[in-house]
Amino acid sequence: MFKIRGFALGSLLAMLMVCLIQGCGVNYSLSGGSIPENLKTYSVAFFENISPVVNPNLSQTFTEKLKETIRTQSRLSQVNQDGDALFEGVITNYAITAAAVESNTDFAALNRLTVTVKVTYKNTKDETGESDFEESFTQFKEFRGEFTAQENTLSAEIVKMLTEDIFNRAFNNW
Secondary structure, eight states: OOETEEHHHHHHHHHHHHHHHHHHGGOOOOOSSTOOOOEEEEEOOEEEEEESOOOOHHHHHHHHHHHHHHHHSSSSOOOOOSSSSEEEEEEEOOOEEEEEEESSSSSSEEEEEEEEEEEEETTTTTTOOOEEEEEEEEEEEESSSSSHHHHHHHHHHHHHHHHHHOOOHHSSSS
């Protein structure tokens, strides 16, 4: 091992790496967001699908994915009801529309699946209510071909985007 005035080169490199990794004391984190320290638990009520077109699995899938997103991206513990952070709402739209039409035909060349969720969020530890919100979130995916063969995949991708949006709105103020 090389020595530079009493220090092993390996020790010097290790200290340099620690300094680089720590980034001069600045702490960046995308998971966990800016969750207030006094929040310890969260609860997610079942999101009923009240849209004119109903995917029979969407309510359960969305509700479970929102729970999972919060559980995996925060330090909060899930409780069945009366959490410090409360999420409830309904699925208000599940629609397939034409996004582009082929010339010389009446068929859509590109279709779009759109899902809208109305969410009410309440931080029970915030007496001012400033962090509470009631807001609709919409996401879509475009697709070609037969819808039924792609529905599960499209729905899963949209649900993932929606739950990320909701998490960011609640805990990152996005």
